[in-house]
Amino acid sequence: MDRRQFVAGSAATAAALAAAPVGAQEVYPSRPVTFINPFPPGGAADVVARPLAAVLEPIVKQPIVIETKAGAAGQVGAQFAAAAKPDGYTLLMHIVSISGFAEVDRLYGRPVKFTNDDFIPIARFIADPMVLVVNDQQPFKTLKEFTDAAKAKPNDLIFSSSGLHGALHLPMALFLKSAALDLKHLPTNGGGPALTALLGNNSQALCSSIAAANVHLRSGKVRALACFGGQRSPALPDVPTLKELGYDIEFYLWVGLFAPKGTPDNVIATMRQASKQAAANDKFVQAMKNLGQDVAYLDQPEFKTFWDADAKRVQDAVRAIGKV
Amino acid sequence: MDVFDNLLLGFSVAFRPDVLAYGFLGCLVGTLVGMLPGIGPLAGISILLPVTFGLDATKAIVMLAGIYYGSQYGGSTTSILMRIPGEAASVMTCIDGYAMARKGRAGAALAIAAVGSFIAGTFGVILLMLVAPPLATFALRFGPPEYTALLVLGLVFLAYMSATSLVRTMIMACTGLLLGCIGIDVMTGHFRYAFDIKELGDGIGIVPVAVGLFGLGEILSTPSKTVTDKVKPPRLRELMPSRQEWQQSALPIARGSVLGFLVGIVPGSAHIIASFLSYAVEKRVSKTPEEFGKGAVAGVAGPESANNAASTGAFVPMLALGLPTGPVTAVLMAALLIHGVPPGPQLVNDHPQVFWGFIASMYVGNLMLLALNLPLVGLFVRVLQIPYAYLYPLIIMFCIVGVYLVNNSIVDVWIMLIMGVVGYLLRKLDFDPAPLVLGLVIAPIFELSLRQSLVMSSGNWTIFFSRPIAALLFAICGVLLVLSVLSWLRRKDWREKLAEAEAGEK
Numbered sequence A: 001m002d003r004r005q006f007v008a009g010s011a012a013t014a015a016a017l018a019a020a021p022v023g024a025q026e027v028y029p030s031r032p033v034t035f036i037n038p039f040p041p042g043g044a045a046d047v048v049a050r051p052l053a054a055v056l057e058p059i060v061k062q063p064i065v066i067e068t069k070a071g072a073a074g075q076v077g078a079q080f081a082a083a084a085k086p087d088g089y090t091l092l093m094h095i096v097s098i099s100g101f102a103e104v105d106r107l108y109g110r111p112v113k114f115t116n117d118d119f120i121p122i123a124r125f126i127a128d129p130m131v132l133v134v135n136d137q138q139p140f141k142t143l144k145e146f147t148d149a150a151k152a153k154p155n156d157l158i159f160s161s162s163g164l165h166g167a168l169h170l171p172m173a174l175f176l177k178s179a180a181l182d183l184k185h186l187p188t189n190g191g192g193p194a195l196t197a198l199l200g201n202n203s204q205a206l207c208s209s210i211a212a213a214n215v216h217l218r219s220g221k222v223r224a225l226a227c228f229g230g231q232r233s234p235a236l237p238d239v240p241t242l243k244e245l246g247y248d249i250e251f252y253l254w255v256g257l258f259a260p261k262g263t264p265d266n267v268i269a270t271m272r273q274a275s276k277q278a279a280a281n282d283k284f285v286q287a288m289k290n291l292g293q294d295v296a297y298l299d300q301p302e303f304k305t306f307w308d309a310d311a312k313r314v315q316d317a318v319r320a321i322g323k324v
Numbered sequence B: 001m002d003v004f005d006n007l008l009l010g011f012s013v014a015f016r017p018d019v020l021a022y023g024f025l026g027c028l029v030g031t032l033v034g035m036l037p038g039i040g041p042l043a044g045i046s047i048l049l050p051v052t053f054g055l056d057a058t059k060a061i062v063m064l065a066g067i068y069y070g071s072q073y074g075g076s077t078t079s080i081l082m083r084i085p086g087e088a089a090s091v092m093t094c095i096d097g098y099a100m101a102r103k104g105r106a107g108a109a110l111a112i113a114a115v116g117s118f119i120a121g122t123f124g125v126i127l128l129m130l131v132a133p134p135l136a137t138f139a140l141r142f143g144p145p146e147y148t149a150l151l152v153l154g155l156v157f158l159a160y161m162s163a164t165s166l167v168r169t170m171i172m173a174c175t176g177l178l179l180g181c182i183g184i185d186v187m188t189g190h191f192r193y194a195f196d197i198k199e200l201g202d203g204i205g206i207v208p209v210a211v212g213l214f215g216l217g218e219i220l221s222t223p224s225k226t227v228t229d230k231v232k233p234p235r236l237r238e239l240m241p242s243r244q245e246w247q248q249s250a251l252p253i254a255r256g257s258v259l260g261f262l263v264g265i266v267p268g269s270a271h272i273i274a275s276f277l278s279y280a281v282e283k284r285v286s287k288t289p290e291e292f293g294k295g296a297v298a299g300v301a302g303p304e305s306a307n308n309a310a311s312t313g314a315f316v317p318m319l320a321l322g323l324p325t326g327p328v329t330a331v332l333m334a335a336l337l338i339h340g341v342p343p344g345p346q347l348v349n350d351h352p353q354v355f356w357g358f359i360a361s362m363y364v365g366n367l368m369l370l371a372l373n374l375p376l377v378g379l380f381v382r383v384l385q386i387p388y389a390y391l392y393p394l395i396i397m398f399c400i401v402g403v404y405l406v407n408n409s410i411v412d413v414w415i416m417l418i419m420g421v422v423g424y425l426l427r428k429l430d431f432d433p434a435p436l437v438l439g440l441v442i443a444p445i446f447e448l449s450l451r452q453s454l455v456m457s458s459g460n461w462t463i464f465f466s467r468p469i470a471a472l473l474f475a476i477c478g479v480l481l482v483l484s485v486l487s488w489l490r491r492k493d494w495r496e497k498l499a500e501a502e503a504g505e506k
Helices: A003-026 A044-060 A072-083 A101-107 A143-152 A170-179 A191-199 A210-219 A265-280 A282-290 A300-321 B002-014 B017-035 B041-048 B050-054 B057-082 B088-102 B106-140 B144-158 B166-179 B198-202 B206-221 B243-265 B271-285 B298-313 B315-321 B327-338 B352-373 B376-385 B388-407 B410-428 B434-456 B468-505
Strands: A033-037 A064-068 A090-095 A119-135 A158-161 A184-187 A205-209 A222-227 A252-260 A295-299
Touching (some): A033 A072, A044 A064, A044 A119, A044 A252, A044 A265, A044 A282, A072 A090, A072 A101, A072 A252, A119 A143, A119 A170, A119 A191, A119 A210, A119 A265, A119 A300, A143 A222, A158 A191, A170 A205, A170 A300, A184 B434, A191 A205, A191 A210, A205 A210, A210 A222, A252 A300, A265 A295, A282 A295, A282 B327, A295 A300, B002 B017, B002 B106, B017 B041, B017 B352, B041 B050, B041 B057, B057 B088, B057 B106, B057 B206, B057 B298, B057 B327, B057 B352, B057 B376, B088 B106, B088 B298, B088 B434, B106 B243, B106 B298, B106 B315, B106 B352, B106 B376, B144 B166, B144 B468, B166 B434, B198 B410, B206 B388, B206 B434, B243 B298, B271 B298, B315 B327, B352 B376, B388 B410
Parallel strands (some): A033 A064, A033 A090, A158 A184, A158 A205
Antiparallel strands (some): A090 A252, A119 A205, A119 A222, A119 A252, A119 A295
């Protein structure tokens, strides 16, 4: 073996070694993919992520691990995902409130940990319009009666929420600002406790997702006054939208899948394709139906447009709440 | 008759071999996650949730619920043997359970915990079946003011908690309350004492603190102890409780069952509060309160029964109203929803198979757990015969892994390690860590409900006395305080007499 052969052989070996990872990257995913769930188990992102993972696994032929990183109303998980290695093996399931954290941090003069630009949207899976409900001990049958009563006695009625700047607080803030009403705010530590407070008449009004309120709407324990959707919801055909009633407000509790900024395009493409298939899967559709949701799938371009508009609404809401 | 017919339907479902098998699997997994420090029922259930997607709703809920109440059985094991709370609600068992183990009564403590859990669990199921709907409606009246009152009652009881002096107890409790203030202010969104660590936003977790203070602190202090302090290995003959121990545990089990169930149905309450209230009540009514902390049987029987009854009680609002009382029931609810069985007032009528099958499976499940846990007592006790040099590194490893898994958070592991050192120092200085843990548990919920109440009343404090349940609870607090002042006065009286008598003898 002369020197030239040796050099050539070494170069070939080096080239092969260098090429190997590239080849491996092409078959993404080649190991389990982690979905970060930034809320406690059983929360809005979790109940979508788990059925989704079950139908995604046979499509991507790798296990999907759901890792709960709850804390600070979803901020801890989002921050973790934003800082994760952008290789497509750490993705984030998040909800509408993802757009609010940066604005809240700015409002309080804290360093901004991440913005929406730190994430690449992949797909939106559900988008449940919010619904304004009151409990059955209140006399209000229409939104007008409610706003009249609230105007007559400012700071008398109480609304509960899942927490300050949470997904159930933001739409109420938009509505209160638009209708120029003053209600007292009773923050709780989750969607369940917020609903519990309403049912026990410790609060009188609540903005809830239709899915969460559905059981109680049917039993008559709570009454829907207005819906935050663009059109009337098929689940509540008799409830008018805020737009019909003259308020230019839309708000959805949506759940989407995100990748950290810098994730390679081929990885995003694979996940987009897989998400599209999963969203159309009968098992997933049925699981969402059982939760009282219709799959409202949006592929990346449409999701991006929707998200940009939605982020504006969320930031408006945060500013409307102001510094407490 | 109606209930009987329905129960018959339920048992016909619960005794189907496949349902029985899934119930057993759930109980087994529950016992295991209950024993492992850190990994609680929440982690166990959410990991196994996707597995149930292929099953029908009945099997799924039977298995997942089995994990939940099974973990309340398992949690006592490590508490008694190693002073490590397997899950948060077992903190109280660490105190007297471990003390019993050091006296060679580990077997008895384990057996009493298992039997107490069984009785409380069965009692809870019976109540759940008979009175769930009316009770659930009543529980809804527990708003923020009532909850505040309940926690004040808890704080009053805190004074009875400790085996050490009142001053020491108060120092520990206040430290716990202060630590509980760390985190986001829920009302204004400001971070408090978080030092820019986002993980501290939700406050300091109970599990890392409890595992650190109790378990790690104990392990760290072992090498400096003299050899005579070694655990007495129990003889096989002495595994079962004596007749006297059974007698001492009968009433605490009964009281713990009732108390635990009542606390469990209140939306938002934690099992740990049930077990700690039970411990305090037992100490209050005991004729020999000085034995608490030194291996009192009632200190094991009461809290262990209470946390099991509470886990059953927590099903009341979930099944009857469709409201989750805590994170675990939230996951169970999500599981039911995903299977197309929405919990709530219509559940009994729409899905009688699921509802009654579930109830019946809990009777069966509690029996299975008893059968699973009692024979294992002998095996578990052997763990104590493993030399420390091998046992302790293993335990530390389990603690670290378990605590990390709760939130997948490395910050939690650091908290546990720091608390381990603190726990060591507290042991050296003869402070009891239990009040600290309870302060930590109470502080955030007390603050939240107090401030919620004041939001509701626009800052008017009379809200606590104008609502009947809250007023009643505050009245009980008042009576307790007056009673303790009286007994203090009387004791002083008695002491003076003793002093006079002694003076006379001279």
